[in-house]
Amino acid sequence: MCxxxxxxxxxxxxxxxxxxxxxxxGGVRKDVCCQYVPDVRTGDYVMVHVGFxxxxxxxxxxxxxxxxxxxxxxxxxxxxxxxALAAQQAGVEAPAAAAxxxxxxxxx
Amino acid sequence: MKYLDEFSNPELAQKLLEQIDAxxxxxWAIMEVCGGQTHSIIRHxxxxxxxxxxxxxxxxxxxxxxxxxxxxxxxLEIAARPGVIFCSFGDMLRVPGSTDDLFRIKxxxxxxxxxYSPLDALNLARDNPDREVVFFGIGFETTAPANAMTVxxxxxxxxxxxxxLVSHVLVPPAVAAIxxxxxxxxxxxxxxxxVCSVMGTAEYPPLAxxxxxxxxxxxxxxxDILEGIRRTVLxxxxxxxxxxxxxxxxxxxxxxxxxxxxxxxxxxxxxxxxRGIGMIPGSGWRLSERYREFDAEARFDVGGINTAESExxxxxxxxxxxxxPHECAAFGKECTPRNPLGATMVSSEGACxxxxxxxxxxxxEAGAHA
Numbered sequence: 001m002c003x004x005x006x007x008x009x010x011x012x013x014x015x016x017x018x019x020x021x022x023x024x025x026g027g028v029r030k031d032v033c034c035q036y037v038p039d040v041r042t043g044d045y046v047m048v049h050v051g052f053x054x055x056x057x058x059x060x061x062x063x064x065x066x067x068x069x070x071x072x073x074x075x076x077x078x079x080x081x082x083x084a085l086a087a088q089q090a091g092v093e094a095p096a097a098a099a100x101x102x103x104x105x106x107x108x
Numbered sequence: 109m110k111y112l113d114e115f116s117n118p119e120l121a122q123k124l125l126e127q128i129d130a131x132x133x134x135x136w137a138i139m140e141v142c143g144g145q146t147h148s149i150i151r152h153x154x155x156x157x158x159x160x161x162x163x164x165x166x167x168x169x170x171x172x173x174x175x176x177x178x179x180x181x182x183x184l185e186i187a188a189r190p191g192v193i194f195c196s197f198g199d200m201l202r203v204p205g206s207t208d209d210l211f212r213i214k215x216x217x218x219x220x221x222x223x224y225s226p227l228d229a230l231n232l233a234r235d236n237p238d239r240e241v242v243f244f245g246i247g248f249e250t251t252a253p254a255n256a257m258t259v260x261x262x263x264x265x266x267x268x269x270x271x272x273l274v275s276h277v278l279v280p281p282a283v284a285a286i287x288x289x290x291x292x293x294x295x296x297x298x299x300x301x302x303v304c305s306v307m308g309t310a311e312y313p314p315l316a317x318x319x320x321x322x323x324x325x326x327x328x329x330x331x332d333i334l335e336g337i338r339r340t341v342l343x344x345x346x347x348x349x350x351x352x353x354x355x356x357x358x359x360x361x362x363x364x365x366x367x368x369x370x371x372x373x374x375x376x377x378x379x380x381x382x383r384g385i386g387m388i389p390g391s392g393w394r395l396s397e398r399y400r401e402f403d404a405e406a407r408f409d410v411g412g413i414n415t416a417e418s419e420x421x422x423x424x425x426x427x428x429x430x431x432x433p434h435e436c437a438a439f440g441k442e443c444t445p446r447n448p449l450g451a452t453m454v455s456s457e458g459a460c461x462x463x464x465x466x467x468x469x470x471x472x473e474a475g476a477h478a
Contacts, residue, residue: 004250037364082197090445
């Protein structure tokens with residue numbers, strides 16, 4: 001749970017007084033709060049933990065880490081359906097689908 | 109060396125291992141604090157690739173594992189209430205409370221939702237003004253800035269039907285508690301990289317000095333871990349005990365100043381009980397006075413909690429690095445990821461889960477030959 005995944009900032013916007021960004025993680029896109037990385041610009045790479053950019057990252061290390069995480073299946077663990085993963089671990093059916101079962105984007 | 113070809117760069121891994129091997133003359137016990145690192149180590153067999161003189165001791169850095177049982181039981185009680193939308197990270201779903209877990213509460217009809225970001229929970233509160241939305245705010249310093257910003261926004265935007273059930277824990281006081289323990293065998297630490305991405309490295313020089321231990325900030329990828337171990341072994345062999353940053357691409361000495369300023373505003377340091385370990389002074393954060401109105405513990409009157417921990421589960425000793433998971437008699441028998449007795453068996457950062465996932469067959473074979 002202390003993992004941070006590198007992603008590339010595609011677009012920045014202002015929402016509710018905070019800087020939000022659409023961030024691409026090797027094909028998965030999420031809304032990410034960039035309030036803690038005030039110098040961020042479109043095209044930059046950031047380290048993202050639970051929907052928040054916590055540090056900037058250079059492109060070369062970001063791409064290397066992303067490749068490694070994809071190889072290790074980390075991206076699936078991070079962005080997959082958590083109820084399905086839990087159900088698989090428990091050896092039971094996932095609870096009936098309900099809003100919020102998946103990983104809803106952070107923006108509004 | 110059977111795992112080496114699974115490294116993304118086997119040549120570099122080989123080179124690092126050769127350097128570690130060449131440097132090692134003594135016997136050294138090194139603790140990796142973070143459960144994410146534990147999983148990487150066991151999955152890639154890093155502990156088995158190292159020279160015999162080096163033992164890796166798995167630390168308590170699994171936030172869902174150390175969240176106190178009483179708070180889990182409170183969470184389950186709140187999550188089962190009508191009118192509540194209970195939000196959590198996915199990691200928490202199957203962590204056993206005294207009699208239940210969030211996954212079963214959901215199956216029984218409770219409105220439990222997994223969110224990617226705590227801001228998703230705040231947005232749910234804004235979309236559902238007639239419901240109470242509670243977010244289970246757990247985690248180490250890496251996660252705390254996200255929860256802090258969410259509470260800050262809840263107050264700024266006046267979202268009164270949102271609250272946070274808080275159980276944040278801190279790494280440096282845990283390092284001190286481990287070193288103070290009379291049973292401590294740890295001679296050096298791999299510090300958790302992403303905790304330091306937020307907090308920087310300033311907290312470690314006094315600890316390295318006081319306890320004469322090398323503390324090497326280390327990343328999470330297999331090669332990062334080998335590099336952290338290499339630097340740690342060099343210090344140990346040379347009789348040095350210094351803080352060192354082996355993960356500079358993601359960790360700056362000053363940390364993330366904007367996040368740290370928000371943490372100072374939203375949280376106060378408090379004593380915190382760690383599940384399986386006990387109370388560690390000054391080892392947690394709670395909401396500061398200014399944000400206390402968003403504290404779910406105060407908002408929901410949850411009385412009459414009688415906690416009951418499994419009598420045979422030894423996860424506390426696993427979390428303190430006193431035993432390895434398979435040294436617990438229940439490991440793989442009464443206790444499996446399907447029927448966990450302790451949180452360490454279900455969390456993606458729990459040491460028991462790592463051994464069960466990646467070592468079970470090997471351990472069974474070794475047992476059969478013993």
